Amino acid sequence: MSPVAEEREQQRRDRKAVVSDAKRAHILAAARHVFEERGLDGASIREIAKQAGYTPGAIYSYFDAKEEIYGALLGESLERLNDAVAEGLGAAASDRARARHAAMRFYGFYATNPRDLDLGFYLFGGMRPHGLTPELNARLNGRLRDALKPFEDALLRLGATQDTARAEVTAFFAHCVGLLLLENTKRIRMFQEDSGRLCECYVDRVVERIGADSPDTIPNINRPQRDAINP
C-alpha cells in the first residue's frame, strides 16, 4: 500500500474508532441512567439497550458481558472522582487547607453522586468471572487509592509518618463511606444529623491532630472549638 493510501486507511480507522467510542459511551450513559433509576438489580441488558435505542444483542458488540458494562461504568466513575478531588487543589493556601480540600472533595463527590457509591460497592464486592478481571480490578483499586492520595500527601506534609497517614486515610475512607451510606439510606435523618457537617468535623479533627505541631500559615479563626462535634 502506498503511504498515501496507508494514511487514508488510518484516517478511516480513526474515524470509525471515534464513532465506535462515542457509541460505547452512549451505551454507558444509558446504563448509568438505567442504573440510577432502577438500581443495579433493575438494570438489565434489555433495559439498557432500550434506553440506548438498541436491541439487546447489539450491546454485545461493545461489551462482552453485562458485568463488563459495570466495570466500565466504575472505571469512568473513578475517573470523575479523581477529577473532582484534583479540582481546585492547587489553589489551597496551606497543607491544612489541602488536606481539608482533598478529603471534603472526596466526600462531596459521592454525596452528590450517590449511585457511584453503590456501583463501587457492588463491583468491589462480588463480580462474576467476566467483567472484572484481576488486572481491571487492580487498576480500579489503584484509581481509588489515587483519589485518596492528595489527602494522604497533605497529611504527610503536615508531619504524619507513613504508617499514620495510611491509617488515617483508611479510617477517613471508612468514615466517609459510612456517612454516605447512612445519607443514601436516609438513616442519618433518623439521628437528626447532617452527614456533610459530620464529615467536616471528622476531617478537621484529623487535621488538627496530625498538624498539631505544624502551625497553619493561615490561622484557622473560624473553627476554634473542637472539643466536641456538637459544641
Place this chain on the structure above:
Amino acid sequence: MSPVAEEREQQRRDRKAVVSDAKRAHILAAARHVFEERGLDGASIREIAKQAGYTPGAIYSYFDAKEEIYGALLGESLERLNDAVAEGLGAAASDRARARHAAMRFYGFYATNPRDLDLGFYLFGGMRPHGLTPELNARLNGRLRDALKPFEDALLRLGATQDTARAEVTAFFAHCVGLLLLENTKRIRMFQEDSGRLCECYVDRVVERIGADSPDTIPNINRPQRDAINP
C-alpha cells in the same frame, strides 16, 4: 356463646397462634440459613422453602411476600444485636468501660455476622410495596437506635450534652458501618489495615474526648498514646 365456650375458643386460638409462630420462626431460621450461605440474591423462596421442609406455596401462609421475610429477618437480627450489645454490659466497671463495651459490641456483632449488615442495608435501602410498612420501618429504626442507646447513655454519663452524645453516636455508627463495609468487601486489605483495631481506636478517642474531665475509676494504663491512630 357461653363464657366457657368463649374461653375454650380463645384457648384454641392461642394454641394455634403458638404453633403458627413456631412455624414462622422455623421458616425464618431456614431463610437465615439460606441467606447466610448464598447471599441475598441467591436466597429464593424455593430454596428457603426447601430448607424449611416446605413447598414454595406454603411459605405464603406465613408471609405475604418475599420481602416480608426479609423484614422479619431484619427484625430478628436487630433483636440479636440488642442482646449482643447488652450482654456483659452490667459488668463494666466504669462509664468509660461501658462506653467502650457498648460500642465494640455493636461493632463486633456485625463483624461476626456480616450478612446481617447486608440485610440491614438492603432493607433500609429501598423496598418494594410489600415487606416494609411504615410502622415496621419505624419499629426497626427504633430497635437500631436501641442498640446504640447504651453507648449514648455512657457518653451522657461521661458528661456529654444530649446533642453531643447524639452526634457522636451517629458518627460512630457511620464509622462502624464504613469499616464493616470495607471489611466485607475486602477493601480494608487494600489499605493494609485491620478494621477492628481502627474501630477500637476510634472509640477510644471518642471516649477520651468526652470523658476528659471525668476521671476513669480504673486508670487506663494500657493505652497511653492517643496522639495518632498508628503510634
Place this chain on the structure above:
Amino acid sequence: MSPVAEEREQQRRDRKAVVSDAKRAHILAAARHVFEERGLDGASIREIAKQAGYTPGAIYSYFDAKEEIYGALLGESLERLNDAVAEGLGAAASDRARARHAAMRFYGFYATNPRDLDLGFYLFGGMRPHGLTPELNARLNGRLRDALKPFEDALLRLGATQDTARAEVTAFFAHCVGLLLLENTKRIRMFQEDSGRLCECYVDRVVERIGADSPDTIPNINRPQRDAINP
C-alpha cells in the same frame, strides 16, 4: 395419624403421583412429537411446552433440564425396543429361528421408528452435565445390551463361544446401525438396495456360520443359496 387417615393420605399421594406421571408422559409425548417433526436441534423447550399446552417454565416442574427430557425419551425408547425384541420370541421353533427373530426385530424396531435411532445416537454421543448422569448412562447402556441379549443367547445356544457371540453381536449391531442410517438418509436408494433385505441376508449368514454344526430342527428349505447376497 390414625391408620385410616394414613391410608387415605397414601391414596391421595398415589393419586397425585399417577396424575403427575401422566403429565410427565404427556410432556414426553409432546417432546417426541416435536422431535420427530423438527429434529433434535429444532426441539426447543418452548416448542415442546407449546405442544404440550404449557408455558416453558412449567416444563421444569417435571424435568430439571432439557437434556433430562432427552434422557427420559431415550429410556422410554429403549424399553419399547426391548418389548419389540421380546415379542413373539417364545414362539420361535428353533435356536436358528430365535436368532433370526431377535436380530430382525431389533432391526425392525429402528426401521419403523427412525427417530429413536437419532435419539440414541445423539444422547449416546455427547451429553451435557445434566440429563445423562453416569448412572443413567450405565442404565441406558444396559438396556441397549439387554435388547441384543436374545440374539446373543441364541448364538450361544447354536454353539458359539462367549467371545464369538459377543463379537458377532457387536458386528451385527454395527451393521444394523449402518443400514438404518443409510435408510434414514435415503442413501440406500443411491445404491438401489433395500436395507431390510440386506439385514436379513447378513443375519442369515451369521446364523449359518455359527450354527454350521448344529442341525436346525426345522430344515431351512427356503434359503438354500447363501453364496452371495444377490443370488
Place this chain on the structure above:
Amino acid sequence: MSPVAEEREQQRRDRKAVVSDAKRAHILAAARHVFEERGLDGASIREIAKQAGYTPGAIYSYFDAKEEIYGALLGESLERLNDAVAEGLGAAASDRARARHAAMRFYGFYATNPRDLDLGFYLFGGMRPHGLTPELNARLNGRLRDALKPFEDALLRLGATQDTARAEVTAFFAHCVGLLLLENTKRIRMFQEDSGRLCECYVDRVVERIGADSPDTIPNINRPQRDAINP
C-alpha cells in the same frame, strides 16, 4: 470490443477468479479447522470468520449461507476420501489385495477423520433450503460412489456379478458406517471390541466369499482361520 480487449478482459476475469477461489479455499480451511475443534454445532460463522482473519460479513461474499460452507466442506472431504482410497491401490498385487486395500482405505479415512463422517451425515441427512441444491447433492453422491468404485471393481474382477458387487458394496458401506459411528460414540467399547479389526474381518469374509473360485496370486498365509470373527 476488439478481440484484444476481449482477451484482456478475460484475463482479468481469470485473475479475479483465481484470487477469489484461493480466498474461498482459505475460508474453507478455517471452517474445517473450527469444525474439527468444536464440532458442527460449535462452528459459528463468527468463529470461522475469526479463524480465517475475516469479519462475519465478509464470509457472505464467498458463500451464500452457512450451510453452503458445509456443502463445500463435504465436497472437499469427499475429494480427500477419493484420494485416500486411490493411494497405493496400483501397488496391490492381486484383486483380492485390491479389494481389501480399497475397502480398508475407505474405512481408514473416516476412522482417522471422524468429523468428516459427522459432516457427511449432517448434510446427507436433512438440509435447509440453501446449501445443498439437487445438483450439488447429485455431485456429492457421485463422489461418494466413486470412492467405493475401486472396491466394487475389485469384486467384479474376482468374479462377482454386477448385482452382487453392488449389493456387497452397499452392505460394506453400511457396515463401515455402523462401526465408525459406534467407534465415534464410544459405543464399541461397551462391547469390548475393536472396530478396525471387525471391519477387516468383514472385508476378508466378503473377499473370501466372492473370490472363492478365483485363486489369489499371493496365497494369504497369515489369515487362515475365517470360521468366526473371534477364533
Place this chain on the structure above:
DNA sequence: TATGAATGAGAGTTCATTCAT
C-alpha cells in the same frame, strides 16, 4: 471486497407468586 454494527429471533433457565385441590 470487506467491515462491523445492528437486527430479530430464539435459546435455556429462573423466579415470585397464585390457586385449585
Place this chain on the structure above:
DNA sequence: CATGAATGAACTCTCATTCAT
C-alpha cells in the same frame, strides 16, 4: 395448612444474516 403445578415475565447471551459504508 399445605401442596405443587402453572403462570408469565424476566433474565443473559448467541446466532445467522443484512447492509450502509
